[in-house]
Each structure stands twice: as C-alpha cells, then as structure tokens.
Amino acid sequence: MSERRLSPALGYLAALLAGGLTTLSAAPFALWWLGPVAVGLVYLGIQALTPGQAALRGWSYGLGLFGSGASWVYVSIHDYGYTSMPLAVLLTALFVAAMALFPAVTLWLYRRLAGPRLAALSFAGAWVLGEVLRTYLFTGFPWLLIGTSQVDSPLAAWAPVGGVYLLSLITALTGTLGVEALRRRLAPAAIIAGLWLIPLALPGQWTRPAEAPTQVAMLQGNLPQLTKWSAEGQRQAWNTYSTMTVEVAEGTDLIVWPEAALPMFEDQARPLLERVQAGLAPETALLTGILQRDAGGYFNSVIGVGAASGQYRKAHLVPFGEYLPLEPLLSGLIAFFDLPAPAMTPAQKDQAPIQAAGLTIGSAICYEIVYADLVAARARNADILLTVSNDTWFGDSLGPLQHLQMARLRALENGRYVMRATSNGVTAIIDDKGRITAQAPQFTATALTGEVRAMQGSTPFTRTGSWPVWLLATLLVLPGLALSRRRRLAT
Structure with missing residues (x-):
C-alpha cells in the first residue's frame, strides 16, 4: 500500500465518502467504529499530495461531513426562516461549503509544514487542532467532532480523563495507525491495542x-x-x-x-x-x-x-x-x-x-x-x-x-x-x-x-478542561514539523 498508489481523484472521492461515514458514526446511526475508518480514508496517501491537493481533499471531506450531517440547517432557514426553497438550498450549500474550509485549511497546513516522518502521529495531532480551530473561530461550530461519536464505544472511558478532544485524538490515531498497520508495521498495531485496552484499567466511577x-x-x-x-x-x-x-x-x-x-x-x-x-x-x-x-x-x-x-x-x-x-x-x-x-x-x-x-x-x-x-x-x-x-x-x-x-x-x-x-x-x-x-x-x-x-x-476533565489534550496534539505535530524543516534545510 504505497503512498503513490491512490490517485488524487480517487483520494477526493474517498474523502467525500469519509465525511458521510463520520455522520454515520454519530447519532442517530451510532456506528462508532466508522470514525477511525473515516480518518484512515482521509489520511490514506496524504504524503503524496501537494498542499493544494491536500486542501481539496480536506474540503471534499468537509462537503461529505456537513452535507450529510449538518444540512438540517435547511429546515430552520426554509421552514421557519420564511425563505423560498431555492434560496434556502443556496444558503445551506454556502454554509456547507464554508464549514468544509476548516478541514481544507487543516490539511493544507499539514502538508505545507509537516513531513512524512511520524506522519501518523502528526496527522492525528493536526486533526484535533483543526477541530479546536472549528470550535472557536468565528464564534465556533463544534458540531460532529469525531470524538463525540465514541460516547458508546469502548473508548468512552477516556472521556472523563480528557474530554471530547481526547476521544477525537485517539479515534484519529486509530485511523492513521490502522493504515500504517495495514502496511505490515507491527508498532502501530501495538499502539492501537494499547489505546483501546487501557480503558479497561481506568476507574469506573470518578464521582x-x-x-x-x-x-x-x-x-x-x-x-x-x-x-x-x-x-x-x-x-x-x-x-x-x-x-x-x-x-x-x-x-x-x-x-x-x-x-x-x-x-x-x-x-x-x-x-x-x-x-x-x-x-x-x-x-x-x-x-x-x-x-x-x-x-x-x-x-x-x-x-x-x-x-x-x-x-x-x-x-x-x-x-x-x-x-x-x-x-x-x-x-x-x-x-x-x-x-x-x-x-x-x-x-x-x-x-x-x-x-x-x-x-x-x-x-x-x-x-x-x-x-x-x-x-x-x-x-x-x-x-x-x-x-x-x-x-x-x-x-x-x-x-x-x-x-x-x-x-x-x-x-x-x-x-x-x-x-x-x-x-x-x-x-x-x-x-x-x-x-x-x-x-x-x-x-x-x-x-x-x-x-x-x-x-x-x-473528573480529571472537569478539573483541567481540554488544554492538556490540546498540548498533547501540538506535541504530536511538532516532531513532524521539525523533521520536515531539517530535511528542507539539508536540501
């Protein structure tokens, strides 16, 4: 499974599909196991893309996600906003396209700054930082964060420890490391096993x-x-x-x-x-x-x-x-x-x-x-x-x-x-x-x-909030940035 075997066009289609799978991982479908699959599809072949192609892949993912999972805004615009159907469709499409810019910017920055070394870790960290950006920029829209889908999964025990962004980080790591494991690399599979088994040792009652x-x-x-x-x-x-x-x-x-x-x-x-x-x-x-x-x-x-x-x-x-x-x-x-x-x-x-x-x-x-x-x-x-x-x-x-x-x-x-x-x-x-x-x-x-x-x-999360996970996500991205910069200087 080489980075160059997935054509850009097929990658965009896979990202669009991944957005739809993310919606299926959340309520009311609750197919939580599709969360890591969705991240893996976006990650697959990412190192072979230019920053512009990566941005388009992120935008494709956003179109699939918000087009399937947040197009309910049409109801409020048309049914209760006294807006004609054509105009409501247009406004909904503009909303979806605008929200899709968040993953587009995230992947553009990832490919612009990070290198192929430690890609699985830095991509997962960048994914979470992109969700943080979407949570707060322009008043924020933290809807359909991928960690939310894990409320009924075995990962749910992590929620009192680090909240939704820790669930997003582990879900993203499962997806990226899963791709690396399919390339017959044993270490990623061991890390995934640890992330999913540790909850068995966590306290069942924090309060x-x-x-x-x-x-x-x-x-x-x-x-x-x-x-x-x-x-x-x-x-x-x-x-x-x-x-x-x-x-x-x-x-x-x-x-x-x-x-x-x-x-x-x-x-x-x-x-x-x-x-x-x-x-x-x-x-x-x-x-x-x-x-x-x-x-x-x-x-x-x-x-x-x-x-x-x-x-x-x-x-x-x-x-x-x-x-x-x-x-x-x-x-x-x-x-x-x-x-x-x-x-x-x-x-x-x-x-x-x-x-x-x-x-x-x-x-x-x-x-x-x-x-x-x-x-x-x-x-x-x-x-x-x-x-x-x-x-x-x-x-x-x-x-x-x-x-x-x-x-x-x-x-x-x-x-x-x-x-x-x-x-x-x-x-x-x-x-x-x-x-x-x-x-x-x-x-x-x-x-x-x-x-x-x-x-x-x-709970630990109540006491600290999300900043420890934001810091962890940043630390996962930094080694990839440092290695990429060292490579550029060497050439």
Missing part, C-alpha cells in the same frame, strides 16, 4: 452520588414555532405549561420548563409565574427558560420560581438565531435575517450556579451544551447540570438527535447527571455515565418524570 435522589419533571409543550410569538401563541404557551405543572406538582421536587417556554419577557410573565408559584408546595422548585431585559440589554435566561434562587444568562450566543453578524449589511436583506425577538446580549461567562430543590445547578442554554470546556467550567461549581433548549427549529432532522448525543458526552465527561428539557424533544434525563435513564418521545406534549442525583467529586 459519587448523593444519598437521596431528587424527583424531577421536565415539561415538553410541543408548541408550534411559527405562531409562538403571536398573542394566541403566548396564551397557548401559558395554558399548556401551567396546566401541565399542576398535573405533575404533587410529589415532585423540581419542575423544569424549556428554553423560552413563555414567549414573552420576564417582566411580562412575572404575574403569571407568581400564579404558578402560589399553586406549588413550599418545597417545590420551578425553573424556566425565559427572555429578560434590563438596562444591560436582552438576555436568554433560566430563572427560578418557588424554592429556587439565582438565575443564569446565556453567555455563548448563536449567530443568525440570537444576533445578526454584520447587521448593518444583512438586516432586512432576506426574511431569514429578521430575528423573531430583539438581538440577545451575551452575559458574563462566570456566573453563580442556580440553587433549587437542594441541588446546585450548572446551566447551559441550547447551543452552549456543545462546548465541552464551557460546560466543564459550569460543572466545577455544581453537582448537577441542566440544559434547556428549543430544537423545534430543526424539525424531524438529525439535528436534535445529534444535540442529545453531545449532551450525553457532557454528562460522561464531568460525571454529572444532565437534565435536558426541550420544547418538542428530545427531553431526557442522562446519568453520570452518559446513559439515558428516561426519555420523552419527540413531537408530543408530555411531562417526563424521573429522578436525578447530585454528584460529588470531579
């Missing part, structure tokens, strides 16, 4: 549960998104959530409403919330997602009612959903750019946790749950995690199921239960191992009841 469980109910209203902000939609939301709250209140310690459950600002909803509070037992707490406004701006928030104190305001906002980039240029251009509510204001990252029903709760609103280090920061001061979301924007697509999988990984990384309350699904209770213990069906109005436990102690 410990509190003695008594907490009884929770999460309400899923399944209200139509297109009429939510109308006067009738406001009345429907109030009637739905107030009625469901009365039905589940008895014997429940904590009731959770989803993101922006009442389509109004807190000052408008306060009289209604006080009526709910009057009907609750003194020891029962209610948390709800709601919009707030004050002199500092507009905020997407979670607040407490009854036996709850504190609030959380969203710190990491979604472009085009909660604020409009380049607003002077884009505002009014097409209906999709007209936000349904005033542009939100990002809150401070350091916020005190919410106290409710004897729990210290670290919160993440909607998209924030996909940011591993943001959630780890919340978990350091909390014994349970909460995420409220409105996935109605993505309809019956892969998006909500992928979103749920990332919430599962956050639970596993931090050894914390995650309560996930959504408007129309997937509402779920996730335990400290990332397992779903209770789940509501999508697209139904229902109350999901179950129990959660406060968890004590911290």
Whole structure:
C-alpha cells in the first residue's frame, strides 16, 4: 500500500465518502467504529499530495461531513426562516461549503509544514487542532467532532480523563495507525491495542452520588414555532405549561420548563409565574427558560420560581438565531435575517450556579451544551447540570438527535447527571455515565418524570478542561514539523 498508489481523484472521492461515514458514526446511526475508518480514508496517501491537493481533499471531506450531517440547517432557514426553497438550498450549500474550509485549511497546513516522518502521529495531532480551530473561530461550530461519536464505544472511558478532544485524538490515531498497520508495521498495531485496552484499567466511577435522589419533571409543550410569538401563541404557551405543572406538582421536587417556554419577557410573565408559584408546595422548585431585559440589554435566561434562587444568562450566543453578524449589511436583506425577538446580549461567562430543590445547578442554554470546556467550567461549581433548549427549529432532522448525543458526552465527561428539557424533544434525563435513564418521545406534549442525583467529586476533565489534550496534539505535530524543516534545510 504505497503512498503513490491512490490517485488524487480517487483520494477526493474517498474523502467525500469519509465525511458521510463520520455522520454515520454519530447519532442517530451510532456506528462508532466508522470514525477511525473515516480518518484512515482521509489520511490514506496524504504524503503524496501537494498542499493544494491536500486542501481539496480536506474540503471534499468537509462537503461529505456537513452535507450529510449538518444540512438540517435547511429546515430552520426554509421552514421557519420564511425563505423560498431555492434560496434556502443556496444558503445551506454556502454554509456547507464554508464549514468544509476548516478541514481544507487543516490539511493544507499539514502538508505545507509537516513531513512524512511520524506522519501518523502528526496527522492525528493536526486533526484535533483543526477541530479546536472549528470550535472557536468565528464564534465556533463544534458540531460532529469525531470524538463525540465514541460516547458508546469502548473508548468512552477516556472521556472523563480528557474530554471530547481526547476521544477525537485517539479515534484519529486509530485511523492513521490502522493504515500504517495495514502496511505490515507491527508498532502501530501495538499502539492501537494499547489505546483501546487501557480503558479497561481506568476507574469506573470518578464521582459519587448523593444519598437521596431528587424527583424531577421536565415539561415538553410541543408548541408550534411559527405562531409562538403571536398573542394566541403566548396564551397557548401559558395554558399548556401551567396546566401541565399542576398535573405533575404533587410529589415532585423540581419542575423544569424549556428554553423560552413563555414567549414573552420576564417582566411580562412575572404575574403569571407568581400564579404558578402560589399553586406549588413550599418545597417545590420551578425553573424556566425565559427572555429578560434590563438596562444591560436582552438576555436568554433560566430563572427560578418557588424554592429556587439565582438565575443564569446565556453567555455563548448563536449567530443568525440570537444576533445578526454584520447587521448593518444583512438586516432586512432576506426574511431569514429578521430575528423573531430583539438581538440577545451575551452575559458574563462566570456566573453563580442556580440553587433549587437542594441541588446546585450548572446551566447551559441550547447551543452552549456543545462546548465541552464551557460546560466543564459550569460543572466545577455544581453537582448537577441542566440544559434547556428549543430544537423545534430543526424539525424531524438529525439535528436534535445529534444535540442529545453531545449532551450525553457532557454528562460522561464531568460525571454529572444532565437534565435536558426541550420544547418538542428530545427531553431526557442522562446519568453520570452518559446513559439515558428516561426519555420523552419527540413531537408530543408530555411531562417526563424521573429522578436525578447530585454528584460529588470531579473528573480529571472537569478539573483541567481540554488544554492538556490540546498540548498533547501540538506535541504530536511538532516532531513532524521539525523533521520536515531539517530535511528542507539539508536540501
């Protein structure tokens, strides 16, 4: 299996296929073993490419990945963004093509700077650094990181140690070293075996549960998104959530409403919330997602009612959903750019946790749950995690199921239960191992009841975050850079 036996055209096709396989490795397909295969297909023959050819191979991979795994953005653009089908298709294609530039840039830099020596290691390190770049550049899009697919694989035990980027690194190493092993090299096969067998020796429990469980109910209203902000939609939301709250209140310690459950600002909803509070037992707490406004701006928030104190305001906002980039240029251009509510204001990252029903709760609103280090920061001061979301924007697509999988990984990384309350699904209770213990069906109005436990102690990942893995990935790349530079100087 020589580096030069794979023609460039066949390599581009293999990379496009690899992108699709990465989607299949993630939820809802959960064919996790395809993750290393996908990396191997992109890596195969990479040393025979020029930097430009490597960039095109990376772009081909990105087209396959985001075209198959993130094209659900079409639903929000067309179905809920009042955009015609041709324009929605065009905008979705532009989004996919733009996101594909991240792996293109990663592979261009890899071939521009690194040499063939230690290629399997430096390629895996570069892969992870490319994912880090995609996580943070231009507000970030850490969706479909290849490590996320491993939440149900034998590698999952690594998650509390180093988080999603460690899973990505080991998945990438398995793919690159697997190619080298097929070239009848024994050392790569031994390294792969070690990476997959070490989890058997890792602790099975990094955190410990509190003695008594907490009884929770999460309400899923399944209200139509297109009429939510109308006067009738406001009345429907109030009637739905107030009625469901009365039905589940008895014997429940904590009731959770989803993101922006009442389509109004807190000052408008306060009289209604006080009526709910009057009907609750003194020891029962209610948390709800709601919009707030004050002199500092507009905020997407979670607040407490009854036996709850504190609030959380969203710190990491979604472009085009909660604020409009380049607003002077884009505002009014097409209906999709007209936000349904005033542009939100990002809150401070350091916020005190919410106290409710004897729990210290670290919160993440909607998209924030996909940011591993943001959630780890919340978990350091909390014994349970909460995420409220409105996935109605993505309809019956892969998006909500992928979103749920990332919430599962956050639970596993931090050894914390995650309560996930959504408007129309997937509402779920996730335990400290990332397992779903209770789940509501999508697209139904229902109350999901179950129990959660406060968890004590911290995982290594909660304490350190991702920087040790970022450093390790950098160290894997550096020897390849040094050897390449030495070779160029020698010639």
